[in-house]
Amino acid sequence: MKLIKNGLVLDREKGFETRDLLIDSGKIIRIGKEIEVLEKDCEVLDAEGFYVVPGFIDIHMHGAAGIDIMKADPDQLTELSLFLASKGVTSFLATVMTDSRDNIEYALENIRISMERGLMGAKIAGINMEGPFINPKYRGAHPLEHILKPDAGIINGFIRKSGNNIRLMTVAPELDGIEEIIRELEKETIVFCAGHSGIDFDGAKDAFKNSFRHVTHLFNAMTGIHHREPGLAGAALDSDGVTVEIIPDLIHVHGAVIQMIVKCKTPDRVVLITDSISAAGMGDGKLQFAGGSITVKDGAAVFDNGVLAGSTLTMIDGIRNMVKELGFRLEDAIKMASENPAKRINVFDRKGSLAEGKDADIAILDKKLNVCRTIIEGVTVYPTFPYRLSR
Template identity: 40%
Template sequence: MGRTILKGGRIFTGRAFVEGGAVLIDGGRIKAVYDRSDQCETRPGDDVRDIDGMIAAPGFVDIHIHGAMGCDAMDGTYDAIDTIARAIASRGTTSFLVTTMTASIDDTYNAIVAAGRAMKRGTSGAQVLGVHMEGPFINADHKGAQMESLILPPSMDAYRSMTGEYGHIVKRVTLAPEVEGALEISRYLHKNGILVSAGHTGASYDEMRRAYDAGVTHTTHLFNGMNPIHHREPGAPGAALTQDGWTVEVIADTVHLHPAILKMAWLCKGADRCALVTDAIEATLVGDGVYELGGQKVIVKGGQARLEAGNLAGSTLTLDKAVKNIVEAAGIPLADALKMASLTPAGLIGADGRKGCIEQGYDADIVLLDEADLSVNGAMIAGKWH
């Protein structure tokens, strides 16, 4: 693979904009970022691209995505993950966590094994950074679209049966911290460098304080799948938004959350502590119709995914759209929006240092966005265009 040079346009490094600079990519990595494009010398054979009218930003990192293009992580196959990886790369997502949901121990194990295979073999699109287990240690009262009959009480035995020899690829676990046994497992996960996230939870403000002390530091799709804020009982969202240390993620499709609530999350936590996720399901990038999620029928109409009972069941969002939404509907500055889709989520799962920035030494994961409407013009993954 030869060298690639992007020049002209604007570069968002993950921290700041560089106008009229250049990026040198070599061997799948960012070799250098120049403040002025004339500082970057070209050699014969270099692939030099003029990105005038475009923004080069760090590729998006999705730490909560179940599926796309008719495939779901719970299909438990390499091919399903590869299809998802290819589909989301077309929308600028360059790495992601394969996200499982509440299912039997065997089905969960199979899904994790498939994710392990995709990490080892690589995909034809976005890279798999590991697994996010959303369930089965959740609160049935806040199950959302998770299958109630398969919810389990938190236990290390169940966790070990589900992860087997693939424990090292689990980067994130969503659980309900108020359920008996959840804090013990949280302490273990946190000690092992796994992001523990409160979700599908009925935790009170005080329970969230205790959860934080046990290593639960993130919140899964803030406001969705938890008690709402009440002025006398701020609940999980009130705790996560106001207690220091907590990080949050939002589904910025303007269906799961009103734009004002998206803005509120950003005002409370800042771009460093608020990540964009999709929670996307298999209908994503396919269209309206009848689908399945975690063993339940899902009807997608006008892009909104719901169970027959009406509960929202994931989304059909892509991260490029999420960025556009929080800029246009919530009035969040573009630099913050881009960071919330790249460096912030990468940092949450310990992948910062190689993902989420256009800086020397980082993986060459880049999305090219049209300056005018933020549509995706191309994505580079480890130095290769997709």
């Protein structure tokens, strides 16, 4: 049993209020004022002056801390999960990108095994399949030689190899045969995402009326907005029922455009992601990613041809950018990093907000928005040594 006292607890309706929060058996069992517990073995944590918020959920990330999800074995995925927990992330989708079928299946197998075993840090909530069914002209960092035409047999093979754990799948809606394949997969719990696409405005609007409910890293690797050709980006902003991802590193998307996106979509339909690669948390330098050479300088990861190769962002840094650089309310930034992704991948019944009966997935932040403690299903996983909150 664990009792967090006097923290600035984020209520999704009321905002921050000074409250106590009681945890037992991995769940939040009570939120209120001046909670008293008689059990002698209850750990009491004084969080006065600290923000107590739902743990972050990164639904689109390729790696961090020197670990590439495409190459990682279960032990390396455990290391990755602990790094993510140190940044306030309590759940994530392991993102599998365009590669050879053998390499994709290798990654899917390792992720499945890790999910079955469980990880010490942030939990894998499923798999994000980004590719290989994308438009070659908008491939971004995805290797051209491994891009495939949609094939139901290939997709079903990936689903089986994953242990039926694919939650998001990015495809280009304009590809031949994709609508028929999506209809075949209606029974699966997969959200189809429009991305890496050259589709025009009208085609995108039709896709949103049918099966597509989410847009992968808005404005990146897609048709952008022109005043006579609004493109996929324009259609996403014009469609209320569609959620969109933003990479808030202030490199992939200009801050003014991020503010425009949130004004159009409202904080209810924006999901913050990192799209991070193995370079996240590693500083400047060179590395190999997606079959190419990348240089990281001042936080930007760039191929030799000048194409951005994912990000080096962590979720807490993205939240800090939203609040301190762009002026968003902390409540809204947290919502975009916790509640909205939880809803998008259909886990909001147990994650994504602080409420009685939900999993005790919690990040505790100081006033400078540093992560001081991360609790996952009631267990403190960061820091991994005895620690007392201090101001």
